[in-house]
Amino acid sequence: DSGVTQTPKHLITATGQRVTLRCSPRSGDLSVYWYQQSLDQGLQFLIQYYNGEERAKGNILERFSAQQFPDLHSELNLSSLELGDSALYFCASSYGSGGYEQYFGPGTRLTVT
Amino acid sequence: ILNVEQSPQSLHVQEGDSTNFTCSFPSSNFYALHWYRWETAKSPEALFVMTLNGDEKKKGRISATLNTKEGYSYLYIKGSQPEDSATYLCASTGGQNFVFGPGTRLSVLP
DSSP states (O other), X not given: OOSOEEEOSEEEEOTTOOEEEEEEOOTTXXXXXXXXXXXXXXXXXXXXXXXXXXXXXXXXXXXXXEEEOTTSOEEEEEOSOOGGGOEEEEEEEESSSSSSOOEEOOOEEEEEO | OXXXXXXXXXXXXXXXXXXXEEEEOOOTTOOEEEXXXXXXTSOXXXXXXXXXXXXXXXXXXXXXXXXXXXXXXXXXXSSOOXXXXXXXXXXXXXXXXXXXXXXXXXXXXX
């Protein structure tokens, strides 16, 4: 158990819908990272927040957005969902940024039908 | 955008064998190199983070080295055990991005 929690564990929704994935980092960690793992692809970095501020941005679609709240939990919002958004979404946390070990949550499996 | 490569793609070794894999990354704009161990149906587990050229890290039977000038890192496993079977991922951070390699899938046969 890494200490990072993600909810929900599974999510099934229809195309065009909007969902919110939630992540609570390990106690004391200030950074939260979001990653996507699609069926035929490796891990893709989406976005990083550090202490409430966006720190780095990867291959995140405009339909996706994220935020980190004052209590340091983070939410990833996915809107206008398409079939291709079906994937495993991981959240990870670390104390600092970049050069610190990242601890991964169990992931949220999103299925868009 | 960084391009991180790993070799070999997969590897089968006998229990007790020692083995190593390679991670190649662009040496320009480098900040840190991460290694992860990823078992099927689980989440990636951090093994090492290295930032300095010449860094060597060790955790039990697993160790890693880093060459930032030529853009590669080696992961070594000494005396492989069946429980070492997993996918080993490296990720390079540089600038505003984190890029993972495709992984090396290791199978240790008893």
